[in-house]
Amino acid sequence: MRRTLLAFLLLANPAFAQDATKLQQALKDTDVHPAWIYNDLARGFAEAKKAGKPLLVVLRCVT
Amino acid sequence: MDEQVARRDPQLADLLDRFVCARVVQANGLDLALFRYDFDLTWAVLFFNADRTVYGRYGTRGGKDGGELLSVSGLRASMQAAHALHKDYPGNKSALAAKSPKEQAHTTPEQLPGLKPRFKATVDLAAPRKTCVHCHMVHEAQRKRLRDAGRPIPDEMLWVYPLPSAIGLDLDPEARAAVRRVVAHSPAAKAGFRAKDELLRLNGQPIVSVADVQWVLHHARDGEVLKAHFLRDGKETHLDLTLPACWRRKDDFSWRTSTWDLRRMALGGLLLDELPDKERARRGLSADCLALLVRHAGEFGAHAVAKNAGFRKGDVLVAFAGQTSRQRECDLIAHALQKTKPGDKVEVTVLRNGKRQTLRLPLQ
Numbered sequence A: 001m002r003r004t005l006l007a008f009l010l011l012a013n014p015a016f017a018q019d020a021t022k023l024q025q026a027l028k029d030t031d032v033h034p035a036w037i038y039n040d041l042a043r044g045f046a047e048a049k050k051a052g053k054p055l056l057v058v059l060r061c062v063t
Numbered sequence B: 001m002d003e004q005v006a007r008r009d010p011q012l013a014d015l016l017d018r019f020v021c022a023r024v025v026q027a028n029g030l031d032l033a034l035f036r037y038d039f040d041l042t043w044a045v046l047f048f049n050a051d052r053t054v055y056g057r058y059g060t061r062g063g064k065d066g067g068e069l070l071s072v073s074g075l076r077a078s079m080q081a082a083h084a085l086h087k088d089y090p091g092n093k094s095a096l097a098a099k100s101p102k103e104q105a106h107t108t109p110e111q112l113p114g115l116k117p118r119f120k121a122t123v124d125l126a127a128p129r130k131t132c133v134h135c136h137m138v139h140e141a142q143r144k145r146l147r148d149a150g151r152p153i154p155d156e157m158l159w160v161y162p163l164p165s166a167i168g169l170d171l172d173p174e175a176r177a178a179v180r181r182v183v184a185h186s187p188a189a190k191a192g193f194r195a196k197d198e199l200l201r202l203n204g205q206p207i208v209s210v211a212d213v214q215w216v217l218h219h220a221r222d223g224e225v226l227k228a229h230f231l232r233d234g235k236e237t238h239l240d241l242t243l244p245a246c247w248r249r250k251d252d253f254s255w256r257t258s259t260w261d262l263r264r265m266a267l268g269g270l271l272l273d274e275l276p277d278k279e280r281a282r283r284g285l286s287a288d289c290l291a292l293l294v295r296h297a298g299e300f301g302a303h304a305v306a307k308n309a310g311f312r313k314g315d316v317l318v319a320f321a322g323q324t325s326r327q328r329e330c331d332l333i334a335h336a337l338q339k340t341k342p343g344d345k346v347e348v349t350v351l352r353n354g355k356r357q358t359l360r361l362p363l364q
Helices: A002-012 A020-026 A041-051 B002-006 B010-016 B072-088 B093-099 B136-148 B187-191 B210-218 B259-267 B277-282 B301-308 B329-339
Strands: A055-060 B020-024 B043-048 B054-058 B169-171 B179-182 B198-202 B225-232 B235-242 B270-274 B292-297 B316-320 B345-352 B355-362
Touching: A041 A055, A041 B020, A055 B002, B002 B010, B010 B072, B043 B072, B054 B072, B054 B093, B054 B210, B136 B259, B169 B210, B179 B187, B187 B235, B198 B210, B259 B270, B259 B301, B259 B329, B270 B329, B292 B301, B301 B355, B316 B329
Parallel strands: A055 B020
Antiparallel strands: A055 B043, B043 B054, B169 B179, B198 B225, B225 B235, B270 B292, B292 B316, B316 B345, B345 B355
16 A cells, blocks of 8 residues: 555656656765655655654755 | 755754655755745755645745854754644644645646746756756746736745844844844834744744744735734743835845846846945935946846846946935836836936946846
8 A cells, every 4th residue: 555655656746756866976966864865755755654753855956 | 054964963863863854956846835935045944744734944044145044053943843843733733724735826846937848847867957947946937927927026926035134023043933133113123022032923823943934924915913922031922013014125135046037127137236335425426316336247148138238347327217216126126027017128327437328228
């Protein structure tokens, strides 16, 4: 069920279905702690729900 | 600030552990119903519940230097306040309704007129800098839509997310929303605010940061009365804050990246600075007359319209479309965008080498 929801969210918002690691490298935005979910809001909301924690989103213009 | 947060600086790590943390680096595909914030910021934080309720925002800027109103201690205080709202959720859901997602005419930035079809929902990894929608483009597209339709751009779309200083409140960037100083005779002073007051709620909305105060102000109208709840000497109390006519105009939007496009429309690409009083005196200009120095004249494309009309760096504008009283650049831009239409030509008098010269400036 959770996988289906995640897949739906990714398909619903193609921007965040893009390969986050490749984007991070292309933008040279590599000095980021691995605990951060990179450019993947659907995963952020899904993990917040699973963990029962609030979601903190940093919006950063790096280009 | 961004580095400290991205690297999970030890000053923040304990609090970051209490959140799921996501970093978003593009506006392409951003859900505009969900992400409503000051798009001129190059660094901003939003706090959410997993059901997409917004707890609050963090991130404030008021000048060319992007970092002077940010601090680790301020962010910590905001994170603590957001986490407290999460602990009380959903009992506080109705108080958060005005902060939360709202349907927009265009669901993502690349669907906005002017950005479509130049930008796609994803960034081209081979050319990320050219294909990334920058957040400030959202403000630009919203204003361009009105201007191109020949409609005036209202104050609410020019003086966006006003700083609390616009109503006389100087809030401490090192704290959540604590009053550092109250400007005498300002709306805040008339309402009864004092230094050291700590804002808790404004217009019914819980306040987790200075950005949350800006959020409430952004949506407030002239003449509106905002109920403010705050802590004073450890006790909760409240007052009514009345917003007078044109209160937003105390703020200054000239630092904003999106103002670059307003300069194209209103000034043909000129960048203007106020002439200091000493220089005014030296040039025989009174303290109450218009005197805006051309710091830069755009050189390319639609930003070179003023240059092509004969304006030069170093000119001093002393009359603009009948306006001769002292004004800032942002006031002149607002006048042009509210009183003229694209294609109009306005007469502008400049002082150059001690002589007055009148030029005709085509507006876009």
